[in-house]
Amino acid sequence: MAQEIEIEFKNLLAEEEFNTLYQQLKFESVALIEQTNYYFETDDFRLREQGAALRIRRKKETWTLTLKQPHSEGLLETHDSLTEEEVNQWIIGRPTQAEHVGPQLEELGISYEDLNYMGSLTTRRKEQPYKNTTVVLDHSFYYGKDDYELELEADSRETGEKVFQELLDRYHIPRRKTDNKIKRFFQAKSD
Incomplete structure (x- = not known):
């Protein structure tokens, strides 16, 4: 699927809270997923100004270019699969054409030539079904x-909000304003 609506809820955790959830929700038996996001932006942050973000994610041996844009229900994600060679071209400043993401970038008034590789973020992730959510x-x-x-x-x-709040309440975790990973990445880059 080239596009999807992402509805997600986020909360930063203290290490102790993370460990409690890990043990109580029995994540030890869940496979570890390691993924790296490679972020792209214009020099004048035009994607960010429009509430959008652009990344290439490496997960196992697959590479996916994703443009995230605001949507009334959450985030609209537009995807293209890339080869490792295409990823290398993106990183050295020669982005290849992307069938689905390209037209979306055009609508935002952003050309490939304006994009720069900004760095990477690596995540060690575990995920599992929980009360009709993940x-x-x-x-x-x-x-x-x-x-x-x-x-x-x-x-x-509605379902996500209910289950998310129940989870926080059950484990006595305060709800924290949590920026998405790309915002945290750029904040750390500027610190």
Whole structure:
């Protein structure tokens, strides 16, 4: 699928909260997924100004270019699969044409030539089904920092909100304003 609506809820965690959820929700038996996001932006941050973000994600041996844009239900994600050679071209400043992402970038008024590779963020992730949602525990590393995060993905905003709040309440975790990974990445880059 080239496009999808992502409905997710996020909360940064203290290491102790992360460990509690890991044990209580029995994540030890879930396979570890390691993924690296390679971020792209214009020099004048035109993607960010429009609430959008552009990344290439390496997960196992697959590479996916994703443009995230605001949507009334969550985020509109547009995807293209890339080869490792195409990824290398993107990183050295020679982006290849992307069938689905390209037209979306054009609508935002952004050309390939305006895009620059900004760096990477690596996440060690575990995810599993939970009450008709997917609960995710992430430990991310970027610019000499690391953080812990709870994510919950749902098919509807109502279901996701209910299950997410129940989870936080059950484990006495305060709800924290949590920027997405790309915002945290750029904040760390500028620190």
